[in-house]
Amino acid sequence: MSLSLLFVGAGPRTLGVLDRLSAHASTTDRRVDVHVVDPHPAGAGRIWRADQHPLLWMNSRAADVTVLPDASSRLEGPVRPGPTLYAWLAEHRAALAAEFAATGQDALHREVLAVREGTFVSRALGSRYLSWAWDTVVAHLPATVRLHVHRTRVVDVRGTGRQEVHLEDGTALTVDAVVLAQGHPDVVPGPRETGAREFADRHGLRYVAPGYTSDLGLTEDEDTLPPGGDVLVAGMGLAFVDLVVLVAQGRGGRFSEGPGGLVYHPSGREPRLHVGSRRGVPYRSKITYELGERPPLPRFLTPGALPGEGPLNLRADVWPLVAKELAGAHYHELFRAHPDRTTLDAAEFDRRFAALAWGDAGLDDLVASAVPRPEDRFDLHRLDRPLDGWWGPGADDVHRRVRDHVAADVARRADPAFSMDAAVFHALLSCYVTVAGLAHAGRLDRQSVVEVDGWWHGLFSYVASGPPPRRLAELLALADAGVVRFLGGDLRVAPDEVGRCWTARSANSPAVVSARTLVDARLPEARVTTSADPLLRHLTTRGEVSELGNGRLVVDPLQRLVHTDGSVHPRRFGVGPWVAGGGWAAAFARPGLDAGFFRLNDRVALALLDVEGTPDADPGGTAGISVVAPRAASSAPSRRTEPVR
Structure with missing residues (x-):
């Protein structure tokens, strides 16, 4: 039985699933045809395409970005590790620099020569890494897997058994399963x-x-x-x-x-x-130093600490453990690295801290007695809402208050004397993975899955996924130059019919x-029912997809699409940021952490290979389908298209 699969979208998520498909297919002799449909270049897709302004940066350091598994990845089947973005750039620096110089891409030429491990590279340069990763995965596809790339869009998918796929260019395909991996589709105005x-x-x-x-x-x-x-x-x-x-x-x-x-x-x-x-303040600055020793994680947000076997509520059941995990990491690092700023034996503090529940008044008393300086204490509310309860008599007062906050944040996040912040960052990453796992396993109730993509993802982004410190330093300079004025928090913007203008107050x-x-200044609100994507519109009209209160696609634990009547389509899958419970699933992974990004890709690849195929009536030909053959992997980042094999 042969198998034919189709991916809607050609970005990093499709790249990752294709890598795992390749790994598992290499252990069998089953023939698999893979169709990838996207008008944008394969590997990068729309969001990470190369033709973006060179001033737009990626939001992670070059050494903290990987799109292929590494030695820490615990996956089913064989694993072919790939380099981080920085390792790839370091290996190909000379070839890339020569190419950019020869083609007159001066900004990229200067950039690639200056990249170091801690550099936040441009999205245009990051796009080249994704293209290389795609070429590498495709070049290593086993002989039983053939790839067909269609530079167009999918406009509709029909069928309860084999799937009839209609493309914008008029092509019609019949495949065994479809994966929706569009990334960030546009929406119609709300x-x-x-x-x-x-x-x-x-x-x-x-x-x-x-x-x-x-x-x-x-x-x-x-x-x-x-x-x-x-x-x-x-x-x-x-x-x-x-x-x-x-x-x-x-x-x-x-x-x-x-x-x-x-x-x-x-x-x-x-x-x-x-x-x-x-x-009323920008996202927290990225931390620019390395933590000497990571805290023991997870410690409090563990399976054994979660109540019962039934559905969990994110705020009532999970959040207190998250908060304690963050605080525990903070104080573990404070007592380990800065004991001179504490007044209690570390082991004694830890014993008493572990015995107290989050929110217990005794916990506050313990911290007050053991940590004299307020700036050394973990204040989750102040971290999240630094302007709450503050009032300034005029616009200039608010502007100065926000400016001082940003300046203090940039300074603190670059200062190892406050390495507790880096420990909290690692704890938040750990909690984020755990919460995503609970969502994927169906352990969270419906409202909690909505909140995973709402306030929980928002908190994570604000604390752990902020801009490079250079961008915030630039923001301060722009504020001093009068280009930017800060208005404050809980901003309310209203139309003024009489004044014929917009008004804003905080x-x-x-x-x-x-x-x-x-x-x-925000991304479009991701709602399936208001998507501008023609495929999602057709599926919505027929009730063949459903959405949660946050507008995201509902899937079962195998990532299969759930209809409005609650039934599951056995041949349609959804992955990426528009899928409920993923917390706006990342396009990349952080190396060395056994990232859930790869484990999800692995699960989806295995589920696809379990789909019932069709009799292999054409073991040698391409059945009239145009084939874009894989590019060969090499020591240089080749842009050539290899002959069809």
């Missing part, structure tokens, strides 16, 4: 965006709806964000960081080192950004700011 657009059109205002910053063209679009014009910006996450980069440096501004830090030199083409958000000040331009 009521909020539609209302904002109608208000803007009615009064001649400007409105930038949520979107992928690299696709918005804001660097050169001076009609939408005019030089010197006041712009309200709602959101201070990574989309905001990209926005600032593109309308400052991207429009010709530059930074220089001054006696007090970075200084920004405007080009005169920058708008003036008034920015706020729910928290919970931290009575100040009101008005402007004729509004930017929603």
